[in-house]
Amino acid sequence: MKESMAQLLAVQQLDRKLMRFRREIRDIPARKEALDQEKASAEERLNDIEQRQRQNAAEQGNLESEIESLREQIKRYKRQQLDVKTNDEYRALTHEISAVEQKISQLEDREIELMETAERLNAEHREARERLDDEEDRIGAEKEALDRRLEEVQRDLDEVSARREEKAAKVDKRTLAHYKRIFDNRGDYAVVPIENGVCTGCHMKVTPQTVHDAQAAQKLVACNYCGRLLYVPADHRTS
Known part of the structure; x- marks a missing residue:
């Protein structure tokens, strides 16, 4: 029985190695998935910025169209002033022109805000793009290392499994x-x-x-x- 116990201890030592190898093999896909999640987070950050850039550019475009339309409206009011017959009509058009000019001024203020936002988003985009590039390089290297480790552990597991079978064959x-x-x-x-x-x-x-x-x-x-x-x-x- 002393010999059997010694044999069991030898088998157990190998079983514990196999247990560690199998655990690592099971963990590697999860570790790679976690790396993919890190990359996805960086991509999501970049996509969010690009979405805000598109929204900002669209609003700027709408403002420019609206401002241009209002300027054309002022031109029409001014042409109408040339044809009015009374001072009241002239003053009424002057009032309309002033209101439109105020509206244009407000829109131009908003346009400046959007331009400042665009500059900030451009800076954020550059930073996010650089971060994503760095993450892709790092994650790619880490996943390659995990693939190599998986091959190594699988070889070790096969080797130890064979040794375990040899030891186990000697036990009742x-x-x-x-x-x-x-x-x-x-x-x-x-x-x-x-x-x-x-x-x-x-x-x-x-x-x-x-x-x-x-x-x-x-x-x-x-x-x-x-x-x-x-x-x-x-x-x-x-x-």
Whole structure:
């Protein structure tokens, strides 16, 4: 049974490596997806600025058309002034011209605001474009590194899997199946040492008889609390 325990410990060491490799393989797609999300955020930022630029340009275009239309209206009023017969009609047209000129002035003020906004948006666009370019370079490099790492981990996993099969073939099938059920259930260790009378898997104190049986190694000994298989390390054995 001492030999079986040594074999199980060797299998467990490889199983834990495989567990780490599989976890990393599972995590790599999620890490790449997170990088894609970072890129998407930078693209969304740039698209938002470009949308605001289009809206700003459209409003400027509408203002220019409106201002031009109002200026044409002033020209018509002035031509009409040449044909009026009374001072009241002339003053009425002068009043209309003044109102239109005030409207134009307000629109031109708004046009200046839009031009200032356009300058700010242009600066933001340059910054966002540069940031996106930098993000694309960084993310591309990181994804390539993750792809290389995935290949490396897959090779390591295949190699360790083969070694694990060799080690497992030396273990009694019933003992191996018992070990595997515990390992799969616990997800960390199936075989743990007893130290100072305590199961190092669940950190509960075991009975002296359990310690004695684990040290004797005549049979598989399980912790009464967590069910893990127990052994006593050579440097903790008593004569």
